[in-house]
Amino acid sequence: MKSSRAAYLVLLLITITLGLIGRRLSFVPLATGDALWAVAVFWGLHLLTPKARTFRLALVALLISYAVEFSQLWQASWLVQLRSTLPGKLLLGQGFLYTDLIAYTLGITGVVFVKQYLFTRSKGSSTGQTVC
Structure with missing residues (x-):
């Protein structure tokens, strides 16, 4: 798979779709x-920085995810009101759970492996090229 903004947009949309579908299915944890x-x-x-190194983006994504999770400990009235809307709920969550931190870590770890497989395979992994 070619490393490009179009590919990252498709992967982002697939991920969002799977996440929304998963919330509707009771058997999906x-x-x-x-x-x-x-x-x-x-x-x-x-998508915003297609040439950035995978490890750096993984770390930044993990830090953003953790920051959003820890922000759920802050219960300012305007923030609670924002979180009660569908976009606020989807983007900011509703309540802090330490298990979410584990899920974020596993998700980021998994996507790094997936990205390495998808993008190094198409670039010719026999040459030893990586995208990290």
């Missing part, structure tokens, strides 16, 4: 949606 949320942050960052 909630942690799956949390992991996909962090993955969407990763693909979104890659």
Whole structure:
């Protein structure tokens, strides 16, 4: 798969779609949606900076995910009101759970491996090229 903005946009849209579908299916663990949320942050960052190194973007995506999770401890009335809307709920979450931090970490770890597989395979992994 070619490393480009178009590819990252497609991957972001697929991730968002899977996350939204997963929230509607009772047999899909909630942690799956949390992991996909962090993955969407990763693909979104890659969309904005397609030539950035994978490890750096993974770290930034993880820090953003953690920051959003910890922000849920702050219960300012305007923020609670924002989180009660659908966009606010989807982007900011509603309540702090330490298990979400684990899901974010697993999601980012998984997407790094997926990206390495997708993008090094098409570039010719036999030459030893990587995108990290």
